Structures are given as structure tokens and as C-alpha cells.
Amino acid sequence: MATEPIHRWRVLADRFYDTRHQWVLEDDLLLTLGITDYTQDTAGDILYASLPSPGTVLEKGQPFGSIESGKWVGQLYAPFDGVVIAANDQVSENPQLLNQDPYGRGWLIKVRPSIANPRESLLTHADYTRLLDELDER
Amino acid sequence: MEEWRLLDPGPMPAWKQMALDKVVIEARALDQVPNTLRFMEFSPHTALVGYHQAVDLEIDRDQAQRLDVDINRRITGGGAIYMDERQLGWELCVKFDEDKRIRPEELYPKLAEVVIESLRSWGIKAQFRPVNDVEIEGRKISGTGGSDYHGAVIYQGTLLLDFNVEIMLRVLKLPIEKLTDKVVNSFQQRLITMREILGYIPAMDDVKGSVGEALTRVFGVKLTASGLTSSEEQAWDAISPSYRDPQWIDLRKVPQSNQNYPAHSLTYKAKGGLLRILLQTDIDQKHIKKIFITGDFFVYPERAVLDLEAALKDAPLRGQELSEILEAHYRQGYNYIGVGVSDWLQALASVCETNQEGSL
Numbered sequence: 001m002a003t004e005p006i007h008r009w010r011v012l013a014d015r016f017y018d019t020r021h022q023w024v025l026e027d028d029l030l031l032t033l034g035i036t037d038y039t040q041d042t043a044g045d046i047l048y049a050s051l052p053s054p055g056t057v058l059e060k061g062q063p064f065g066s067i068e069s070g071k072w073v074g075q076l077y078a079p080f081d082g083v084v085i086a087a088n089d090q091v092s093e094n095p096q097l098l099n100q101d102p103y104g105r106g107w108l109i110k111v112r113p114s115i116a117n118p119r120e121s122l123l124t125h126a127d128y129t130r131l132l133d134e135l136d137e138r
Numbered sequence: 139m140e141e142w143r144l145l146d147p148g149p150m151p152a153w154k155q156m157a158l159d160k161v162v163i164e165a166r167a168l169d170q171v172p173n174t175l176r177f178m179e180f181s182p183h184t185a186l187v188g189y190h191q192a193v194d195l196e197i198d199r200d201q202a203q204r205l206d207v208d209i210n211r212r213i214t215g216g217g218a219i220y221m222d223e224r225q226l227g228w229e230l231c232v233k234f235d236e237d238k239r240i241r242p243e244e245l246y247p248k249l250a251e252v253v254i255e256s257l258r259s260w261g262i263k264a265q266f267r268p269v270n271d272v273e274i275e276g277r278k279i280s281g282t283g284g285s286d287y288h289g290a291v292i293y294q295g296t297l298l299l300d301f302n303v304e305i306m307l308r309v310l311k312l313p314i315e316k317l318t319d320k321v322v323n324s325f326q327q328r329l330i331t332m333r334e335i336l337g338y339i340p341a342m343d344d345v346k347g348s349v350g351e352a353l354t355r356v357f358g359v360k361l362t363a364s365g366l367t368s369s370e371e372q373a374w375d376a377i378s379p380s381y382r383d384p385q386w387i388d389l390r391k392v393p394q395s396n397q398n399y400p401a402h403s404l405t406y407k408a409k410g411g412l413l414r415i416l417l418q419t420d421i422d423q424k425h426i427k428k429i430f431i432t433g434d435f436f437v438y439p440e441r442a443v444l445d446l447e448a449a450l451k452d453a454p455l456r457g458q459e460l461s462e463i464l465e466a467h468y469r470q471g472y473n474y475i476g477v478g479v480s481d482w483l484q485a486l487a488s489v490c491e492t493n494q495e496g497s498l
Binding site: 019021038039042043044045047048050063066068069070071072073074075094096131135 | 188189190213214215216217236237238239240241242243245246269270282283284285286287288390424425452454
């Protein structure tokens with residue numbers, strides 16, 4: 001039986017996800033955060049992105065930045081506690097990168113987590129794929 | 139029947155209004171309050187930028203001070219607006235499925251139905267125009283925007299009972315060369331007010347009543363006039379001062395590399411007449427910010443130009459995308475005489491090409 005996902009959004013197997021439709025990629029000591037294909041697709045053309053400065057303390061579940069499309073301000077939420085080490089200036093200057101390459105050049109921030117195992121509260125790509133399937137937004 | 143509450147706190151300064159937005163959306167996100175319809179009246183009159191905008195790019199601070207116009211920042215998206223006592227601000231604060239991201243183009247038409255239904259009760263036939271406007275024969279009577287927070291959303295807008303275009307033009311930075319009667323008239327034609335349609339300015343309380351009744355019909359809910367909860371009152375008192383602080387009002391600064399949004403006055407001679415395009419672009423984000431189209435070409439119906447402006451607002455400055463937008467516009471059946479898609483693309487080409495070279 002085919003087990004192809006029923007949704008149309010790209011999900012990459014090399015990273016973790018959260019229920020806010022953000023991805024997390026491990027990179028040695030730091031974790032890189034971004035938005036998923038689903039987020040950029042639902043948002044439409046993203047005109048603004050507001051990202052935190054390096055040094056900003058992230059609190060799990062709380063907004064750390066925002067994106068705007070179609071006159072709508074959508075929040076970005078911290079998936080775990082941590083400290084922002086770097087923010088992607090290219091995204092702030094050209095938010096369309098989020099639409100064009102959400103998993104690559106459109107990364108948002110690099111974070112040093114302040115908890116031992118941030119992966120525990122995240123979704124695998126299989127879990128996230130199922131979440132998208134359940135949204136049934138075709 | 140589900141019960142929503144109605145908040146009508148009366149006229150107040152912008153900083154109190156903006157703080158109350160934050161209080162209500164947080165309370166709704168925490169399920170401490172039901173879905174809410176709130177009216178907003180601004181006193182003194184106010185210029186508001188959208189959440190991500192920089193005041194210095196949108197508002198003439200000197201003029202605002204001269205005219206005693208307050209300046210503040212919304213928590214919602216969209217462009218700068220001018221609010222005086224003859225406009226009704228309204229907002230819906232409702233719970234949303236937290237697992238989903240907001241899809242603005244789907245949510246707006248549903249929520250804007252409240253304003254359309256309200257106007258219908260005055261015998262006014264209005265309709266939704268993407269992305270976020272309610273219009274009457276192409277002229278805007280209500281603009282909207284929104285924001286979400288932990289599964290609650292605020293969707294807010296204006297309703298023009300009457301409007302002072304001249305003060306708006308003085309206070310907001312728009313791509314106009316000189317404030318002449320012709321310019322004022324031109325902007326006047328892009329907006330429409332209840333006064334213009336009805337022949338009188340309706341009483342604010344009557345308009346509020348019609349919006350409330352429209353909401354009950356559109357959503358099939360009961361609306362109960364209410365006050366803030368004590369915890370909302372406390373939170374409001376606590377956070378209000380921060381919304382009159384420059385740290386909030388100037389939260390977004392003008393980027394160093396971009397001292398202003400460049401304005402362009404483009405002209406192009408098409409077979410059917412002269413196209414004149416006043417355009418403001420955003421260099422960093424490579425899109426059209428504001429666009430006003432005039433000229434001596436003929437098109438029927440006249441609203442076609444207003445619809446084209448709406449379609450091109452925020453459009454990327456790339457030929458392919460502009461072409462797609464224009465093709466879609468022409469497919470709607472407007473009768474342009476001697477002006478085709480290629481003419482518009484030619485007229486806009488200098489801005490697109492220069493922009494691609496990164497030296498606009």
C-alpha cells in the first residue's frame with residue numbers, strides 16, 4: 001500500500017518540527033529554527049518578518065517574532081527555552097525568502113537551548129506529516 | 139445559542155485602545171472571556187501605523203503635531219490609516235484552531251461579512267474586495283487587518299461614516315507631489331462614506347447597533363453588552379502606559395539602508411491614451427507599496443482602475459508576477475479601450491528592471 005502523505009506540503013526528514021508549524025534543525029551545539037512549507041503556503045506572500053536580536057532569551061511557547069502577509073500579523077513561537085545566537089538578516093531584509101526557500105535560505109534564528117534535550121518536545125518528520133494529514137486542507 | 143459579548147468603551151486615546159486590544163486577545167486566548175465584538179472610537183484623532191511599519195516612513199510627524207493628531211501603532215497588520223471621530227473602528231476577537239496557521243485570504247471574506255451585512259441594513263450594497271477591503275462600486279468603505287495570539291485572533295477594521303480626506307493626506311505620507319484640489323478629489327474617489335450614500339451622517343449609536351445585529355445574523359450568536367472583567371481591567375491599567383511609550387510607537391525603525399520609500403511618477407502613452415502611475419515601492423522587499431493610477435484613457439466600468447490598484451498593491455516588482463496579476467484583472471471583463479496588459483507592463487518596466495539591478 002502506498003503511504004504517500006495526503007497533503008501537498010513539503011516535509012524534510014532531516015529535521016524536527018513543532019505543532020506551530022516550525023522546523024528545528026540540529027547543528028552541533030546550536031539549533032536552527034524556521035517555518036515550514038505549510039506556514040509559508042497558508043500565509044501567502046510574506047511582506048514583513050520581525051526577528052529577535054542575538055542575546056534575546058526565548059521562553060517556550062511564547063512569541064519571539066512575527067511575520068506579516070495579507071495584512072495579517074502571525075506570531076512565531078519559541079519551541080523550547082533558549083538564547084538567540086543569530087538571526088537571519090536576509091529574511092528581515094527580504095521576507096520573500098520565507099516563501100521561496102523556507103527550509104533553506106529562509107531560516108529564522110539560531111538558538112542555544114537552555115534545556116538538556118529540546119528534541120523531547122518536538123515532532124519527528126513522520127509525526128509532523130501526520131499532523132498535516134489531519135489538517136485536511138486540500 | 140452561543141453568547142458573545144459586546145464591548146463599547148467609548149472614545150479614548152489610541153494608546154488606551156491599543157493596550158485594550160492586547161488585553162482582550164490575551165484574555166480570549168486564555169478562555170477567560172467569550173468571543174467579543176468591540177467598538178473603537180478615537181479621541182483625539184489619530185494616525186495609526188501597522189504593526190511592522192516604521193512611523194517615519196508612513197506619517198508626517200510635524201503635520202501630525204500641528205494638527206494635534208496622535209500617532210500610534212496597531213497590533214494588527216496592514217498599512218497606515220487616519221482615524222477621526224467620524225469613523226467607527228470595530229473588531230472581532232475570536233478563538234481559532236490553534237493547530238492551524240491563519241490563512242488570511244480565507245478568513246477575511248467570512249469576517250468581513252459582518253460589515254457587509256450591517257451596511258445592507260442601511261440599504262447599502264457593499265462587497266468584499268481582496269485582500270482586505272469592503273467596497274461599494276469599487277470605492278473603499280472599510281479596510282481591515284488582523285493578528286493572532288495563542289489561538290485567538292483579532293480582526294479589526296474601520297467603517298467610514300464620514301471622512302476628512304484632506305487631513306489624511308496631510309498626515310500620511312502618500313505618493314503625491316502637491317496637495318491640490320485635484321489630488322484631494324482623486325483620493326476622495328477611492329473612498330466612499332455612509333454620508334455620501336445616505337445624504338446624512340448616521341448617528342454613531344445607530345451604526346453600532348446595526349453592526350451588532352449583523353454579527354448576530356452572520357454568526358447565529360447572541361450578543362450581550364458587557365464590561366471588562368476585573369482581571370482585564372487590572373491588566374489594562376498595568377500595560378496601558380507602555381503603549382504611549384516611544385519604545386512601542388517606534389518599535390520599528392527606518393532601516394539604515396533605506397531612508398525612504400522611493401516614489402515614482404510614471405507615464406506611458408498607450409494607443410488608447412496616457413497612463414499616469416504614481417507609485418511607491420519598497421526597495422528592500424521589492425514590492426509595490428502604494429499605487430495610484432490616473433490618465434486620460436477610457437475604461438468601463440470606472441471601478442476597473444480602483445480594482446487594478448487593489449490588485450497591484452503589495453505586488454512583487456517582477457515582470458512575471460505583475461503580468462499574471464494584470465492578466466487575471468483583464469479576465470474579469472473590464473473594457474479598456476486601447477490599453478492592454480502589455481501597456482501596463484511597459485509603463486511599470488522601468489521600476490521592475492531598475493529594481494532587479496538593485497540600484498533603485
